[in-house]
Amino acid sequence: MSLRQHKIAVIAGDGIGIEVTAAALNVLKAVEARLGTFRLVFDEFDYGSARYKATGAYAPEGWLDHLATSDAILFGAVGDPDVPDHISLWELILPMRQRFQQYVNVRPSSVLPGIAPHATAAAVAGLNWVFVRENTEGEYSGQGGRTHVGSTLEVATDVAVFTRGGVERCMRYAFEVARSRERKLLTVVTKSNAQRYGLVLWDEVAASVAMDFPDVKWDKMLVDAMTVRMVQKPHSLDTIVATNLHGDILTDLAAALSGSIGIAHSSSLDPTRANPSMFEPVHGAAFDIMGRNIANPVAAMFSAAEMLRWIGEEEAAVLVERAATQSICGGQVTCDLGGKLSTVEVTRVVCQMVERL
Amino acid sequence: MSLRQHKIAVIAGDGIGIEVTAAALNVLKAVEARLGTFRLVFDEFDYGSARYKATGAYAPEGWLDHLATSDAILFGAVGDPDVPDHISLWELILPMRQRFQQYVNVRPSSVLPGIAPHATAAAVAGLNWVFVRENTEGEYSGQGGRTHVGSTLEVATDVAVFTRGGVERCMRYAFEVARSRERKLLTVVTKSNAQRYGLVLWDEVAASVAMDFPDVKWDKMLVDAMTVRMVQKPHSLDTIVATNLHGDILTDLAAALSGSIGIAHSSSLDPTRANPSMFEPVHGAAFDIMGRNIANPVAAMFSAAEMLRWIGEEEAAVLVERAATQSICGGQVTCDLGGKLSTVEVTRVVCQMVERL
Ligand SMILES: CC(C)[C@H](C(=O)O)[C@@H](O)C(=O)O
Numbered sequence: 021m022s023l024r025q026h027k028i029a030v031i032a033g034d035g036i037g038i039e040v041t042a043a044a045l046n047v048l049k050a051v052e053a054r055l056g057t058f059r060l061v062f063d064e065f066d067y068g069s070a071r072y073k074a075t076g077a078y079a080p081e082g083w084l085d086h087l088a089t090s091d092a093i094l095f096g097a098v099g100d101p102d103v104p105d106h107i108s109l110w111e112l113i114l115p116m117r118q119r120f121q122q123y124v125n126v127r128p129s130s131v132l133p134g135i136a137p138h139a140t141a142a143a144v145a146g147l148n149w150v151f152v153r154e155n156t157e158g159e160y161s162g163q164g165g166r167t168h169v170g171s172t173l174e175v176a177t178d179v180a181v182f183t184r185g186g187v188e189r190c191m192r193y194a195f196e197v198a199r200s201r202e203r204k205l206l207t208v209v210t211k212s213n214a215q216r217y218g219l220v221l222w223d224e225v226a227a228s229v230a231m232d233f234p235d236v237k238w239d240k241m242l243v244d245a246m247t248v249r250m251v252q253k254p255h256s257l258d259t260i261v262a263t264n265l266h267g268d269i270l271t272d273l274a275a276a277l278s279g280s281i282g283i284a285h286s287s288s289l290d291p292t293r294a295n296p297s298m299f300e301p302v303h304g305a306a307f308d309i310m311g312r313n314i315a316n317p318v319a320a321m322f323s324a325a326e327m328l329r330w331i332g333e334e335e336a337a338v339l340v341e342r343a344a345t346q347s348i349c350g351g352q353v354t355c356d357l358g359g360k361l362s363t364v365e366v367t368r369v370v371c372q373m374v375e376r377l
Numbered sequence: 378m379s380l381r382q383h384k385i386a387v388i389a390g391d392g393i394g395i396e397v398t399a400a401a402l403n404v405l406k407a408v409e410a411r412l413g414t415f416r417l418v419f420d421e422f423d424y425g426s427a428r429y430k431a432t433g434a435y436a437p438e439g440w441l442d443h444l445a446t447s448d449a450i451l452f453g454a455v456g457d458p459d460v461p462d463h464i465s466l467w468e469l470i471l472p473m474r475q476r477f478q479q480y481v482n483v484r485p486s487s488v489l490p491g492i493a494p495h496a497t498a499a500a501v502a503g504l505n506w507v508f509v510r511e512n513t514e515g516e517y518s519g520q521g522g523r524t525h526v527g528s529t530l531e532v533a534t535d536v537a538v539f540t541r542g543g544v545e546r547c548m549r550y551a552f553e554v555a556r557s558r559e560r561k562l563l564t565v566v567t568k569s570n571a572q573r574y575g576l577v578l579w580d581e582v583a584a585s586v587a588m589d590f591p592d593v594k595w596d597k598m599l600v601d602a603m604t605v606r607m608v609q610k611p612h613s614l615d616t617i618v619a620t621n622l623h624g625d626i627l628t629d630l631a632a633a634l635s636g637s638i639g640i641a642h643s644s645s646l647d648p649t650r651a652n653p654s655m656f657e658p659v660h661g662a663a664f665d666i667m668g669r670n671i672a673n674p675v676a677a678m679f680s681a682a683e684m685l686r687w688i689g690e691e692e693a694a695v696l697v698e699r700a701a702t703q704s705i706c707g708g709q710v711t712c713d714l715g716g717k718l719s720t721v722e723v724t725r726v727v728c729q730m731v732e733r734l
C-alpha cells in the first residue's frame with residue numbers, strides 16, 4: 021500500500037520560533053511513526069532575520085512561487101531586535117498571507133481543563149470562542165505613505181482598504197463556522213461609528229450574508245465595547261468575526277483571558293485550497309526568553325495539529341491535541357503555566373504520550 | 378466679593394446620557410452651594426438624536442461657534458438605535474474633538490477601594506493607570522470613501538492620517554503626565570509592524586520627544602501584546618499613550634479591568650486652552666437600560682469633577698470625587714456594581730455627602 025504523502029514547508033523564522041518549531045516537528049514525526057498511514061516530507065527554509073542580516077533579504081528571489089508548491093506551511097515566528105518590525109513582517113509573514121489568499125485567520129480560544137490553576141487570575145472557566153479574523157486586507161493592506169519626511173509638515177497615512185469581495189468571503193466563512201458549532205451564534209465586530217467607509221461596508225456585507233444563514237443568530241459589537249464584553253460576559257460569545265486589526269488585538273486579549281498566550285495557535289487559511297494555508301502560534305519571536313529553553317512549545321504543537329487536520333489527517337491531529345492537552349492537565353508544563361519543565365522536556369513528554377495514546 | 382464665574386455648556390445627548398448628565402448637574406449644584414466660592418452658569422443644549430429625527434440636524438447651524446464661547450463642555454452620550462452610528466457621531470462628538478483641538482483624551486483607570494467585591498472577577502486590585510489617547514487625527518481623521526457602491530467591484534477606504542505636529546503635541550503631553558506621576562513610567566502603544574507609515578512616524582516622534590524627558594522611563598508595546606500585558610502584568614503599567622483607535626479600544630478594556638465601565642470618565646482636552654475642553658463618561662448611550670433609572674451616574678460625576686479641576690475649582694473637584702468614592706465604598710451603588718440603588722438614589726446620596734463632607 022502506498023502512503024499518503026504531504027509536502028510541508030517549514031519556516032521556523034526567528035527567536036523562539038526556532039525552538040518551538042523544532043518541538044512541533046518532533047511531535048509530527050512521532051505521530052507519523054505511530055500511525056504509519058501517511059508520510060510528511062518536510063522542506064525546511066532558513067527565511068528570517070539572520071538571513072536578512074547576512075544577505076540583505078529575508079528570503080531568496082522567487083520564494084513565494086517555491087512555497088506555492090507545498091501542501092501546507094508550518095511557521096514559527098518572525099521579528100528581530102535589530103530589524104524594524106515593519107521591515108521583518110512585510111518581508112515575510114504579511115506577503116504570505118496576501119499572496120496565498122489566506123483570507124481567514126482562525127483562532128480558537130478555550131480554557132483547557134487543568135489549566136486553571138496555572139493560568140492568570142483572569143482566565144475564565146468554560147470560555148470557548150472561535151475568532152475568524154480577516155487576513156488579507158483592511159488595515160493591513162499596506163497602502164499609504166509619508167510626505168515631508170522629518171519636517172514639521174510631515175504627514176503619514178495608512179490606508180485601510182476593504183473590498184466587497186474580500187469582506188464577503190471572510191464573512192461567509194465566519195457564518196459557516198458559526199453554523200457548524202452548537203450555539204450557532206456569531207458576533208460581528210465593527211467600528212463603523214468612527215470608521216465611516218470601510219466599516220460601514222463591513223456592516224452592510226454582514227447584514228446581507230446573514231440572510232443566507234437564517235439559522236445563525238448574530239449581533240454586532242463595537243470593537244471597544246467588545247473588550248468589555250469579553251471580560252465581563254465571556255459566556256455570551258461563541259464565534260466572532262473581525263477585521264484584520266481588530267482581530268489581531270482581540271485574539272491576543274482572548275489568548276490572555278484563556279490562560280496563556282503560550283498555547284494559542286492560529287491558522288491562516290485559503291478555504292478555496294488554491295494555495296497552501298499556514299499554521300503558526302499566536303505568540304511572536306519573544307527575544308527576552310529566546311535560547312533559554314523555556315518557551316512553551318504547545319502553541320506550535322496545536323498549530324501542527326491543525327495543519328494535520330487541514331491536510332486530511334484527522335486521526336493524527338486528534339492524537340497530537342490529546343497528547344498536548346494531557347501534558348497540560350498533568351502539570352507537565354513550562355514556566356509560563358507555572359511548571360518547571362523546559363521546552364525540550366515538554367516536547368519529550370508529548371512525544372511519549374503520542375506513542376502511547 | 379464677586380464670585381468666580383464659569384460658563385458651562387451642557388450637552389446631555391441621548392439615552393442614558395440624559396439621565397447621568399442630570400445627576401452630574403445636581404452634584405455640581407450641590408458643590409457650588411456648599412462652597413459658595415464660584416458660580417456655574419449652565420447653558421443646556423438639546424443637541425442629539427431626538428433633534429435630528431425631528432429636524433434633520435443634530436445641532437443648529439453655527440453650533441460649534443456658539444460652544445466656543447464656553448469655558449468647558451459637559452457631555453453625556455450620543456447614539457440612537459434609529460440612526461446609523463457613523464452619522465450620529467460624525468455630527469456631534471467627533472467634530473467637537475477636532476474643531477476644538479482637544480488633542481488629548483485623558484482616561485484614568487484605577488480600582489477604587491471598596492469596589493472589589495462588586496466588580497467583575499477580572500478587576501485587578503491596585504491597578505492605577507492613566508491613558509493619554511490622541512484625540513483629533515489618526516484612524517479618526519474621517520478621510521476615505523467608497524467606490525462602486527453596492528457592486529461586486531466595491532472598494533471602501535478609511536485613511537488614518539498622522540501629522541508630525543499632531544503626534545508630537547500628544548506625545549509631549551503624555552511624557553508630561555508620566556513625569557508628574559510617582560513612577561515616571563510611560564508605555565507607548567504602537568502597531569508599526571503592520572501599519573508601516575503612520576505608526577512608524579509615531580515611533581520616531583516618541584523616540585525624539587523622549588530625549589527631552591530623560592527622567593521618564595519609557596517602553597514600546599504593540600497594541601495586541603498590550604492587551605495581554607494589561608491582563609497579565611497590570612502593575613507593570615502606569616501612564617500609557619496610544620493612537621485614537623488603539624486608545625479607544627484599550628481604554629474600554631481598562632475600564633472593564635478596573636471593575637466597571639459605569640465609573641470610567643474621560644476628558645477631551647485642548648491643553649493650550651485656546652478652546653473649551655470636554656468632559657464625558659466613557660460609556661455610551663446604552664439604550665438597553667435607558668429610561669429605567671438604573672444607569673450608574675458616577676462616571677458622569679467623575680467627569681464633572683475633572684471639569685471643575687480644569688476650570689480651576691480644585692477644592693470642588695476633590696469634594697465631588699470624595700463623595701462619589703464614598704458612596705461606592707459604602708456599597709450605595711447601582712446594579713452594575715452589585716447594588717440596589719437607582720440612578721436618582723445614588724445621586725441623592727452623593728449630593729448629601731457633598732453637603733456634609
Ligand atoms: C507579527 C504580526 C504582523 C502579526 C499580526 O499583527 O498579524 C501577529 O501579531 C499576529 O497576530 O499574527
Ligand SMILES: CC(C)[C@H](C(=O)O)[C@@H](O)C(=O)O
Pocket residue numbers: 213214244466470625659661
Ligand atoms: C462614541 C465613539 C465615537 C467614541 C470613540 O470611539 O471615540 C467612544 O467610543 C469613546 O471612546 O469616546
